[in-house]
Amino acid sequence: MQVQENFSLKKLNTFGIDVTAKYFATFNTVEKINELLDFNKHQTPNAKPQTIILGGGSNILFTKKFDGLVLKNEIKGIKIIKEDEHYVYVQCAAGENWHQFVLYCINNNFAGVENLSLIPGNVGASPMQNIGAYGVELKEVFYALEAFHLTEKRIHHFTLNDCEFGYRESVFKKKYKNQFIITNVIFKLNKIPHFNTSYGAIEQELEKMDVKELSIKVISDAVINIRTSKLPDPSKIGNAGSFFKNPEVTHSILDILYSKFPGIVGYNLPNGNVKLAAGWLIEQCGFKGYRKGDAGCHEKQALVLVNYGKANGDEIFNLSEMIITSVKEKFGVVLEREVNII
Ligand code: FAD
Numbered sequence: 001m002q003v004q005e006n007f008s009l010k011k012l013n014t015f016g017i018d019v020t021a022k023y024f025a026t027f028n029t030v031e032k033i034n035e036l037l038d039f040n041k042h043q044t045p046n047a048k049p050q051t052i053i054l055g056g057g058s059n060i061l062f063t064k065k066f067d068g069l070v071l072k073n074e075i076k077g078i079k080i081i082k083e084d085e086h087y088v089y090v091q092c093a094a095g096e097n098w099h100q101f102v103l104y105c106i107n108n109n110f111a112g113v114e115n116l117s118l119i120p121g122n123v124g125a126s127p128m129q130n131i132g133a134y135g136v137e138l139k140e141v142f143y144a145l146e147a148f149h150l151t152e153k154r155i156h157h158f159t160l161n162d163c164e165f166g167y168r169e170s171v172f173k174k175k176y177k178n179q180f181i182i183t184n185v186i187f188k189l190n191k192i193p194h195f196n197t198s199y200g201a202i203e204q205e206l207e208k209m210d211v212k213e214l215s216i217k218v219i220s221d222a223v224i225n226i227r228t229s230k231l232p233d234p235s236k237i238g239n240a241g242s243f244f245k246n247p248e249v250t251h252s253i254l255d256i257l258y259s260k261f262p263g264i265v266g267y268n269l270p271n272g273n274v275k276l277a278a279g280w281l282i283e284q285c286g287f288k289g290y291r292k293g294d295a296g297c298h299e300k301q302a303l304v305l306v307n308y309g310k311a312n313g314d315e316i317f318n319l320s321e322m323i324i325t326s327v328k329e330k331f332g333v334v335l336e337r338e339v340n341i342i
């Protein structure tokens with residue numbers, strides 16, 4: 001067991017925020033988690049030990065030094081656990097990189113995750129917010145997961161229903177927040193692909209690519225092209241993808257907004273409500289391309305807040321507050337943060 005003290009997390013979060021963790025360690029087995037939790041408990045015998053699980057650090061904003069133990073998940077391994085005529089069930093360890101897992105599926109002709117290509121981060125974090133992109137959400141390919149309870153110190157099994165997935169939501173972000181370490185996820189993948197090209201930008205990209213025949217690889221390539229054309233690369237500009245969720249409103253609220261703002265962008269939801277494009281709302285408030293010090297709002301995608309270099313977590317957070325206030329004043333709509341604030 002190797003625990004490092006006053007460890008810099010700058011390279012372990014895609015915002016590139018320069019903060020330290022009092023203690024930092026990696027783990028690649030459940031046994032190691034146990035040892036590390038015992039260590040942390042001994043450091044703070046009179047207080048509740050603080051622990052954070054870190055995957056790829058691509059959906060997290062550190063606003064202060066972390067006065068506890070940061071545990072980085074490095075459990076590896078991918079294996080097929082069962083299959084039938086239609087489906088293959090693949091168990092993937094939480095510390096595997098998400099996009100590498102998508103490529104594994106594409107290379108083996110296992111369909112279902114191709115629309116989720118190039119999302120940064122690890123497999124273990126994918127159920128946390130039920131990752132989604134280009135017309136598909138994780139819950140559509142999710143079968144089950146295993147997670148280690150931090151205080152009971154035992155593995156729990158979760159089925160699809162147990163996870164209570166919603167738009168960028170799950171039990172792990174709500175009632176079980178900070179209680180579990182997800183150790184592996186089982187995916188139910190299609191042997192016979194059902195191509196999902198419903199998202200407008202995919203259709204346009206496929207036309208541009210002059211695609212003659214659809215395949216999961218072609219869809220993955222189209223998604224990669226779209227993503228690289230508008231989302232900033234965290235290795236060049238610090239960011240955590242969409243900082244806010246797209247807000248949901250009723251049709252009657254949309255009608256009122258539409259009468260004042262005819263350009264408003266929204267999508268119908270199956271429940272009869274409408275999801276508004278938060279990027280449009282933020283752009284209308286004049287923030288697209290805005291910069292204060294090193295904290296900014298991306299010039300191509302207003303929903304993405306960026307760190308141009310030396311911004312600290314508070315500066316990014318304060319900018320997010322300004323945006324929430326401004327959107328609320330102009331549209332009466334309250335934006336909710338997607339990124340996990342520490
Ligand atoms: P981290 O940032 O390390 O952690 C996120 C949260 O999950 C934290 O609260 C952490 O404590 C917790 N956590 C992590 N691993 C575990 C575990 N094993 N057990 C328990 N808790 C855990 N997201 C989308 O949904 N769709 C997108 O299209 C998308 N695009 C993005 C584009 C860019 C450029 C970036 C930077 C981010 C994007 N994201 C997107 C957000 C992000 O990639 C996802 O949320 C991803 O799943 C985060 O994975 P991670 O391993 O980096 O998680």
Ligand code: EPU
Nearest residue numbers: 133134241242244245246265277279280283300301302303
């Ligand atoms: N728009 C603007 N100005 C902007 C940005 C967007 O007007 O600066 C409008 C445009 O009309 C555009 C529409 O908003 O057509 C939608 O934009 P985009 O297709 O880029 O998608 P998004 O709604 O901004 C969501 C997810 C992304 C996901 C994409 C593709 C959320 C919070 N974000 O973004 O997820 O990759 O759709 O499915 O739901 C993430 O969660 O981190 C993330 C990047």
